[in-house]
Amino acid sequence: MTERTVRRLLDATPADPDAEARAWAIVQAAYAAREPVPRRTHMRAVLVLAAVAGAIAAAAFSPPGRAVVHAVRESIGIAGAQPALFRLPSPGRVLVSGPGGAWVVAADGSKRRLGDYRDAAWSPHALYVLASSATTVAALEPNGTVHWTLERPDIRFARWGGSRTDSRVSYLSRGRLHIVGGDGVGDVALGKAAPVAPVWQPGARHVLAYVTVGGRVTVIDGDDHRVRFSAVPRSEPRALAWSPDGRMLVLAARTRIVVYNVETSHSQAFPVAGVSAVAFAPDGTLTLLRRRTVLELRNGVLGTLFTAPDSLAGLAWSPDGRWLLTALPAADQWIFLQRGSGRRVLAVSHLRAQFGGLPVLDGWVPGA
Amino acid sequence: MRDAQHGSSVAFEQLFRRHWPRAYRAALLVVGDAAAAEDIAQESFLAAVRALDRFDRRRPFGPWLHRIVVNRAIDWSRARSLRRELAADHAPEPRAPEHDAPELAHGLAAGLAELAPEHRAVIVLRYLLDYTPGEIAALLDVPRGTVNSRLRRGLDRLETSLREELS
Numbered sequence: 001m002t003e004r005t006v007r008r009l010l011d012a013t014p015a016d017p018d019a020e021a022r023a024w025a026i027v028q029a030a031y032a033a034r035e036p037v038p039r040r041t042h043m044r045a046v047l048v049l050a051a052v053a054g055a056i057a058a059a060a061f062s063p064p065g066r067a068v069v070h071a072v073r074e075s076i077g078i079a080g081a082q083p084a085l086f087r088l089p090s091p092g093r094v095l096v097s098g099p100g101g102a103w104v105v106a107a108d109g110s111k112r113r114l115g116d117y118r119d120a121a122w123s124p125h126a127l128y129v130l131a132s133s134a135t136t137v138a139a140l141e142p143n144g145t146v147h148w149t150l151e152r153p154d155i156r157f158a159r160w161g162g163s164r165t166d167s168r169v170s171y172l173s174r175g176r177l178h179i180v181g182g183d184g185v186g187d188v189a190l191g192k193a194a195p196v197a198p199v200w201q202p203g204a205r206h207v208l209a210y211v212t213v214g215g216r217v218t219v220i221d222g223d224d225h226r227v228r229f230s231a232v233p234r235s236e237p238r239a240l241a242w243s244p245d246g247r248m249l250v251l252a253a254r255t256r257i258v259v260y261n262v263e264t265s266h267s268q269a270f271p272v273a274g275v276s277a278v279a280f281a282p283d284g285t286l287t288l289l290r291r292r293t294v295l296e297l298r299n300g301v302l303g304t305l306f307t308a309p310d311s312l313a314g315l316a317w318s319p320d321g322r323w324l325l326t327a328l329p330a331a332d333q334w335i336f337l338q339r340g341s342g343r344r345v346l347a348v349s350h351l352r353a354q355f356g357g358l359p360v361l362d363g364w365v366p367g368a
Numbered sequence: 369m370r371d372a373q374h375g376s377s378v379a380f381e382q383l384f385r386r387h388w389p390r391a392y393r394a395a396l397l398v399v400g401d402a403a404a405a406e407d408i409a410q411e412s413f414l415a416a417v418r419a420l421d422r423f424d425r426r427r428p429f430g431p432w433l434h435r436i437v438v439n440r441a442i443d444w445s446r447a448r449s450l451r452r453e454l455a456a457d458h459a460p461e462p463r464a465p466e467h468d469a470p471e472l473a474h475g476l477a478a479g480l481a482e483l484a485p486e487h488r489a490v491i492v493l494r495y496l497l498d499y500t501p502g503e504i505a506a507l508l509d510v511p512r513g514t515v516n517s518r519l520r521r522g523l524d525r526l527e528t529s530l531r532e533e534l535s
Contacts, residue, residue: 003495003523006476006491006495006523006526007495007496009476010393010397010476010491010492010495010496011496013393013396013397013496015388015389015392015393016392016402016406019392019402019405019406019409020388020389020392022406022410023388023392023406023409023410023413024381024384024388026410026414027384027410027413027414027417028377028380028381028384030414030417030418031377031380031417031420032377232402232403233403234403235447255407256407269407269410271410271411271414
């Protein structure tokens, strides 16, 4: 073989123009954000997406980043935090689950334990709770009344989607995706899935997004189980979320956030590494949790919403979109972050004692 | 480069357009996966943006970028081979170049697939990006003799693969 032949063959490797266009959009944004980074004057630096990795590090370790950390320590210190959850700062009900079981927390701070469940989720209109243990999926009313149960081995990630009159439940059993009717009837086992909670598209259609064991985001019809969308595999998927209008699907993977439009099959990847949770605010703003930092993505621009002194866990928006709830496990605290002009930070301590273990945030929904 | 450092978006776009195709191709030929290649090339340019102010203008930009691209591509390929046992069905195959005799393109892809990522990187640096063995040794931080042996072994493997394809 001549070297010339090798050169010719290598030169013929296709260069995808779409890939170049996508990359240019991100690289250009990073370049545009390179100069105007007034970190010393703005605590809440607004950062362009593509520069986020460096910007996050800067926010945490630069003088203003440290200032944020100090401010947070002061605001959520022992003296500042409430010793117990007396009330929620905004109307609605919060569902949590963990070692101490599943609980519904009312706006006045009262709590009802639903049972010895380790995972829970609201039904689409928050009329019911879907709770699960290792071997049981149960549909409950928020007062604890059980409507139906389903026994299966190694259950994880039970989720409920659909309309008030026709809904579907999905869950994983031994790593395999199952879909069953909202009345607990008609259980069907589908393919293997990655250990990422599947998510139902908002709305009456039964459309489910999950991640295959190969890391491929897949959207299927929950009734005929046909694949509607299948994405390029991504390594180490961690979280999925639909936008409130059901138009966008977001995947958090190890090194990036990928936003899919499943109708057009268009996707856009953003180099935001280490995101463990994603949540959409009611107005469609995407919120990301990256270790100690809460980030907010608005109109293609990423900003630091909050930086804590230690790793955070979980995100839940209040129904009115005014408060964001996250947990600070190292301090045994919940942190309520006010959005908008007030930007207050409220903290509540001693969660393990109140819930029998540190609970996971499963959702904040309307209702009393 | 100077204009790009001083904030000229036009100059920076010229820099990007000039270097993107080869950076992407190099990554694609090493990792054999289009999505990963896009990520690697994109992240390499982002690294360039972050380091733009510190970049020594007396040195050429291409080798600096290619060093990042190829080393990231090697790292990605190694990580993938470690994960293969878990997801063997989804391990992408190297993509065959287009616009050429199909059997040659397939032979090249098959030959590259049989090489270790470090060997693929040397082939790509030599025959796609036109670096000398001495320059490749410096870019990959390996002895020049290692580069030469990898080149020889790589060409032999590709030749065998192409012969099998043509026969």
